[in-house]
Amino acid sequence: MKRAYNFNAGPSALPLPVLKRAQEELLNFQNTGMSVMELSHRSKEYDAVHNSAKQRLKKLMNIPDTHDVLFLQGGASLQFSMVPMNLLGKDQVANYVLTGSWSEKALKEAKKIGKTHIAASSKEANYTYIPRLEDIQLSENAAYLHITSNNTIFGTQWREFPNLPVDLIADMSSDILSREINVGQFALIYAGAQKNLGPSGVTVVIIRNDLLERIPDNLPTMLDYRTHSSKNSLYNTPPTFAIYMLSLVLEWVEEEGGVKAIEARNKEKAAVVYEAIDASNGFYAPHAEKDSRSLMNVTFRLPNEELTKKFLEEAKEKGFVGLAGHRSVGGCRASIYNAVPLEACEALAEFMNDFYRRFS
Known part of the structure; x- marks a missing residue:
């Protein structure tokens, strides 16, 4: 399955x-x-x-x-x-x-x-x-x-x-x-x-x-x-x-090793996704200022609504669920809570990097 x-x-x-x-x-x-x-x-x-x-x-x-x-x-x-x-x-x-x-x-x-x-x-x-x-x-x-x-x-x-x-x-x-x-x-x-x-x-x-x-x-x-x-x-x-x-x-x-181990994994997961954002030369624009970034919810925007729509459509086809930003903010959001595995974050970052290369 x-x-x-x-x-x-x-x-x-x-x-x-x-x-x-x-x-x-x-x-x-x-x-x-x-x-x-x-x-x-x-x-x-x-x-x-x-x-x-x-x-x-x-x-x-x-x-x-x-x-x-x-x-x-x-x-x-x-x-x-x-x-x-x-x-x-x-x-x-x-x-x-x-x-x-x-x-x-x-x-x-x-x-x-x-x-x-x-x-x-x-x-x-x-x-x-x-x-x-x-x-x-x-x-x-x-x-x-x-x-x-x-x-x-x-x-x-x-x-x-x-x-x-x-x-x-x-x-x-x-x-x-x-x-x-x-x-x-x-x-x-x-x-x-x-x-x-x-x-x-x-x-x-x-x-x-x-x-x-x-x-x-x-x-x-x-x-x-x-x-x-x-x-x-x-x-x-x-x-x-x-x-x-x-x-x-x-x-x-x-x-899994308790909260200390979970925290270390959460930091690693967040770093993977934020790195994809920061390496995009502004293609993915983060909503949060750097020193206030969440380890749980990564929010970002693409250059326009058309690209955002295409990003979400392609993401859905590849098995990514729940990436649309909240209706009051728009853009995209990846919620990477404790149970989200590192592999999912790595797959998302890979998709983001590929999308950036194709449409930037």
């Missing part, structure tokens, strides 16, 4: 060994005579899957005991609302750094809850760069500072994170587990799973335990972090199959 070169931005590529393992266990999980999708979420078999996923993530990301791991639903988009609902006090101000569409959406939801402040932004340059740390200006009475660690649409990524006297919150949906980070630096991290962690359907929240003490008591039960923390994310029926797949992906990361 021929597999596509999958550069989709999300849902995105999953490791082939994980898909094969899921296929093998689909009809009869651990001799239960049932699929994992059919197991009760109160059964000992599912309980082992659930807790294994949680402990593997803690180990791989070196999550300190000061933080808890939650498995929620609603995607990162629901977290845009849950974060301010839970953590924005009445007289406080939610601070946001704008680096793309998703941080704009997060800010939009926070404005519905309380006071907000834009601490820094690169919107004036169409989000081609990550603001400098020294340019971040906090408001008075800041409740937290929210950033989006990687910007899928514009292809930019934070290289280092703010270290300011305020709780740091990050949407890491598109680069969680792609590189080593100091989790202790963050008050809260959230991430939709469908890029590096597994299939769509589960959202990981890593929350510092003391934040639970400042949550107001008037929140709807399902929108209160305390509900899920106190019940080990089993207050209601969780997305059991998505969590099972998450556990398999984490097992795969372990077998």
